[in-house]
Amino acid sequence: MALDQSFVGRTYPPTAPYEVGREKIREFAEAIGDANPAYTDPEAAKELGHPDVIAPPTFVFAITFKAAGQVIEDPQLGLDYSRVVHGDQKFAYTRPVRAGDRLAVTSTIEAIKSMAGNDILDIRGEVHDETGEHVVTAWTKLVSRAPEEVGP
Amino acid sequence: MTAKIAYAEVEAGTELPARTFPVTRATLVQYAGASGDFNPIHWNEKFAVEVGLPDVIAHGMFTMAEAIRVVTDWAGDPAAVVEYGVRFTKPVVVPNDGVGALIEVSAKVAAKLDDNLVRVDLTATSAGQKVLGMSRAVVRLA
Known part of the structure; x- marks a missing residue:
């Protein structure tokens, strides 16, 4: 089912703030096996000029993807999430995410395309801290595969 | 931001130290917990096969998190990364x-x-x- 093109440009309300904790960053860094002390040791992070431990570059995806749930689960959009795969992912950082941040995400549908029966959805998530400063933008391309085997 | 590599020291073609990252089922369970992504294709072989995958992936x-470690370890300060994007072309199959x-x-300055x-x-x-x-x-060097 082709998705409704009129949803292109639609922006969803900002999410309630996500509070970034030191131990959550540590848990994520351990899960990816990354021992960089900037993720776990506040003193090491300060030596690099950061006020507290920072998060690995892809950490913020957990926050932006949860926010994108507003789009993915929008019954009016009608995306079949059981057939969705992650196509592309990109981040552009103004600064790293760090412990103590309270981050709100504003999700916008940038594009909807249909190719060989697949629905392709581009979602942009703008992440701001509680002072309103931009932290990072995340672009997520989701591909909802056609129900039948149609093309590659 | 305090990168340990100077812009003047690199040129197009400079190679970064390559790395190999192992991934097991235990790694995926740990990542699922830390990231909140509990999609069963990442831990349930029966489910993965039912949806047409060769095995758990x-x-x-x-994979995106591991790949950028080549850059963050090279640059020293992970905050040196100002942009990072990938396309997921093939799954990493984890038996x-x-x-x-x-x-x-592997990575090189393009x-x-x-x-x-x-x-x-x-x-x-x-x-x-x-x-x-x-x-x-895109990486900001010293």
Whole structure:
């Protein structure tokens, strides 16, 4: 089912703030096996000029993807999430995410395309801290595969 | 931001130290918990096969997280990464054999940009297959 093109440009309300904790960053860094002390040791992070431990570059995806749930689960959009795969992912950082941040995400549908029966959805998530400063933008391309085997 | 590599020291073609990252089923369970992505294709073989996959596959975001370590370890300060994007081209298949899979990552400076920025192109393969495409980072050097 082709998705409704009129949803292109639609922006969803900002999410309630996500509070970034030191131990959550540590848990994520351990899960990816990354021992960089900037993720776990506040003193090491300060030596690099950061006020507290920072998060690995892809950490913020957990926050932006949860926010994108507003789009993915929008019954009016009608995306079949059981057939969705992650196509592309990109981040552009103004600064790293760090412990103590309270981050709100504003999700916008940038594009909807249909190719060989697949629905392709581009979602942009703008992440701001509680002072309103931009932290990072995340672009997520989701591909909802056609129900039948149609093309590659 | 305090990168330990100076812009003046690198040129287009400079190679970053390559790395190989092992991934087992246990790694995927740990990543699922830390990231909140509990999609069963990343831990349930029966489910993965039912939806047409050869076996359990790694989270694409796990592979993306591993690949950029080549850049963050090189630059010293992870905050040196100002842009990072990938395309998920092939899955990393992780068998339940106690060994798992390997993700092999290499990277090189593709272009020097203005403002002490460089573009780094990454290559990530597993079992001989390219698992990330268009994998690029923009990095601010000292």
